[in-house]
Each structure stands twice: as structure tokens, then as C-alpha cells.
Amino acid sequence: MKKQSNKTNLVKDEKLKATRTLIRNHKRKDLLFSMLGLVMVSLILLTLLTLFIDLVIDGYPKFTFDFFTSFPSRRAANAGILSAWVGSSLVLLITFLSAVPLGVAAGVYLEEYAPKNWFADLIEINVSNLAGVPSIIYGLLALGLFVYTFKLGHSILTAGLTLGLLMLPVVIVSTREAIRSIPVAIREAAYAVGATKWQVCLHHVIQYSFGGILTGVIIGMARAIGETAPIITIGALTFIAFLPPSPITPDFPFISFEWLQSGFTVLPIQMFNWLSRPDHAFHINAAATGAVIIVLTLLMNAFAIRLRYKIRKNIKW
């Protein structure tokens, strides 16, 4: 009797041992995969870091005051990005002025006004499709439409409007998301005291969704700074040794819109131009320009992400 129980115990022990090994093996697999995941994610982050450090090291000799205040030049050592950063700022100004009002209006319409029927579906499908169209196609559209049909020329205005089109879906989507998070009760309260639909939208919906919209706008603008392909397609110049005419004039009416018609270059195109030259001295300029662009976009993105986080944390409906 005693002997037999010993035997079953032994079998039990062995089974237990086998199960424990099995569990240990499975746990090891768990750990291994978890580590693989961590390694892969770190590799991606490491690549980003390498990219950034590589740019900064290569471009280091050009981080001087002169680089920002001189025009491009045939001699790499004297060349700077003055016309490029002025061009980028002016183009972005037009982009902002065209895309933001239009995008916010469209977002408000789709969320607050549009009837839920095929018409709203049509617009919605269009917006999501537009977000998937390659940016160079927008360049072709702008070349055919703005440059040759509306005769706006290869100008700052054309470039700004082109990037505006590109940014429009981003603004619409972020506006809609921000509006969607506002509870119905807010609208009902406003209606209850006699507000019209537009008053509800203007005084409540748009104001409460302001932070969310701003996040989307900043991310869209950060993308627009680095956008190269569509601007090349509309025929931006690559060698510009002048600034657009000043918007403020000494004579009446003191404001001039001539700069809208001016030829221009932007930071990424300047970088592409220097990058496609065989002379290595120009590659240093390209690296420095790249570092400038990347710092700008990273700062803007980081600000937007931080803003989104803060909004999420602070709003308690």
C-alpha cells in the first residue's frame, strides 16, 4: 500500500515537473518576444536619433549667424538660407490663412449642420480620400489649375494655396474630432436660452474645440514646412538671391500685396537643390538646412502633442 502511494507520488512529481518546465518555457518565450519588441522599437527610435545627430554633425560648421542672413551663392562657403526662410514663412502665412478658415468651416458644417444622408457621406468619403492622395498629385493639380488656368504664376500665392489644399483634410479631421468630444448638454443648454444654431456654434462649439483645432493646425503646418514635392512641381525657383517686395511701403496706402506675385524658394527646396549637387561642400549646407527644418517641425509637433495631452487632462465635462 505504502509502496503504491509512493509510486503515484513519483508520477505526480514527474508530471508536476513537466508542467513546470512547460510553464517556464512559455514564460521564457513571453520574455523573449517582449524583448524583441523592445529592441525593434528602440531600433526605430535609434534610427531617428542617428538621423538627427548625423544632420547636426554634418551641418555643424554652418550654424552661424551669417548662414541665416545670406543669400544662396555659387560658393558653398558663402551660401545661406535667407531667401529660403523668408519664402517659407510667407508661403506658410498664405497656407494658414487659406486652410484654417475653410477647414474649420467645413468641419463645423459636417458635425453640426450636415444632414446624415448620402450628401454627408459623399463629403466624408472625399475628405478621407484626399488625405490619401500623394502630395505630388496636389502639385500637378496646382500646376494645371493655379499656375496655368488661374494664371497665378510660379508665385508665393500659388505655393501657399497648394499647401493649403494639402493641409485642408488635416484641419477638417481635427476640427471634427474636437467638436465630437463636446457633450450634447452644452448645446442643449445654449438652445434652451434661445441661441440660434450659429450662435451655439460660434459661442460654444468652436470655442470649446479651439485647443483640439489648434493641435491639428500645428501638426498640419509642421507637415507643410517640410513639404517639397508639390512645391517643386509648381515650379519654385531654386536659386533666389533676392527677397520678395516688402509688404509695407513708404507711400500711400502703405500696404502692398506685390509679394504675393513674387518668385520664391522654401527651405526644403533649398536643401534639395544643395543635396543634388555633386560638390560635397554643398552637402554641408544641405545638412544645416535639414537640421533647421527638423528642429522647426519637431518643436511644432512636440508643442502640439503636449497641447493635446494638456487638453485631455484639463477638460472635465
Added chain:
Amino acid sequence: MATTQLKDPPISKRLAKNIRRNFIERLIEIILMMAALTAVFITLAIVYILTTEASTFFKDASIVEFLTGKEWSPLFENPHYGILPLVTGTLTTSLVALAIAIPFGTISAIYLSEFASHKTRETIKPILELIVGVPTVVFGYFALLFVTPLIQKMAPNLPTFNMLSAGIVMGVMIIPYIASVAEDAMRAVPMSMREGSYAMGATNFQTAIRVVTPAATSGIIAAYILGISRAVGETMVVAVAAGQQPNLTMNPMEGAATITTYIVQVAMGDLPYGSIGYQSIFAAGMVLLLMTLFFNILGHFTRKKFAERY
């Protein structure tokens, strides 16, 4: 009290329909609708511009030659209009990009969704988002002046302009995109399915691979397809690093122009309006748009059609 009530107009009058107010409301609604309609207008304009310019192109070049010809040289004395070399260039760089982005993207997605702690995920995801924000021309610099010299140390025969390093860098670029769409799909799998799996004694790894991943397949495949669409339309990396010559090859160790490279290359030169070169970029753009549209629609339907209902 009584006097103030007398001064105000009667309530019925105050609540009567205010024509001016209604008119303004209506006007604003119409203005907002016009803004929303610009999205439709842009789509129509893209289709209109591309078809009209491409149709004038096809007056000079036959469609059969365009689709089957093996040589693309519209700007030469003796022009050939075969789009195939540009298409192979586009596909090769995209395939290299996918070969990098699919394993990295999928494993990162599984890791972030199933293994990483809340804190790790909240730190890593914004950084991945930052990669999406890095301008593509900067990635082009990285491909040409960092990755190519690095690979050349291992394979000295590699030409300066090659599709391999352009594809690899493009892959890095689309990893965050694939990872975030795939992760969304995995997070949408209901917790009860994981709990069921744990209750049967499955480990984290077994649950992730045999329960969550199969349940999220449609979303993961949609992520791949959207990644392809993105790679096909990518311009600056290939324009900088993959070379400018149309080349009918699928060998990533060679250089070749893609559809987007060709458009950039022509647009950089000074082409007169209405010339055959000018029209050819619209024909090439049309092919590109159709390719991305195909992948976008495919991705959309994969996600919709095979989406499991729990």
C-alpha cells in the same frame, strides 16, 4: 416690476419669427456648406486636370505603347512612351520599403498593444508620431549620405544612386504609420477574448499570436495596404537617392527612376506649357493616382468587409 413689464413688447411678439435672424442663419449655413464642398471640388479638380492633360498626351502617344512599351524617353529626339520602367522602379522601391516596414511595424504594434506597460506606450507613441513629422527630403539626405555609404562598405559594387537604400529609408518612414494602424486594430479586439485565452492558461505571447493577431487580421492587412499606398506616392527620398534614369529592372541594387522622380525631374527643368514633356507628367501622375487609389480602396474594403463583429 409692473412698469418694466409694460415697457417690453409682449412675449408673443418677441418670440415671433425674426426674418433677419433667420436669413443670417440660412446664409451662414450655405457658406459653411460651400466650405465643406471644397473637398468635393478638389477631388473633381484633380480628376479633371489629370484627365484633360493626359488625354492631350495620348493624342501623341498610343495607350498601348504607354502601357506595354519598355522604354520611357519622352524628352528625347526619338521619344518612347512606355511607362513600364517607371512602374517597376516605383514597385521595387515600395517592395524594399515593405520588407523593412512590415516586420518592424507588426512586431512594434504587437509589442505596444499587448506587452508594453501603459507608461511605456504613452512615451513611445508620441515619439513614433514625431517620425511621421520628419520632412521627407531630410530622409532623402539620410538615404543618400548615410545609408548608401554604410551599405557600400558591405557591398562595394553598389552604385551611389540605388533603390535599396532609398527603399530601406522609405521603410523606416512608413513603420510608424503601419504600427499605429495595426495597433489600433489590435486594441479594438475586446478584452473578453484575451481574458478567455488567459483563463485557458495561455501566456501573453500565445494570446497575442494566436488570439489577438488573428482577430485583428483585417486591420493589420489594411495597415500594410495603406503603407504600400504611401510608399508608392513617396517622392523626395527616391528623387534624392534612387537615381534619375528610367530603368526596367526589379533589382534593388541598381538605380532607377520612379513615377514621382520623373515628375520632379521634369518640373525642375523649364518646360513650356503644353509641350509633350509637360503633358507626360500628367499622364505619369494619372498612373500614380490610379495606383494609390486602388490600394486605398482595397485597404478601405479589407478593413470594412472582414471586420469581425464582436
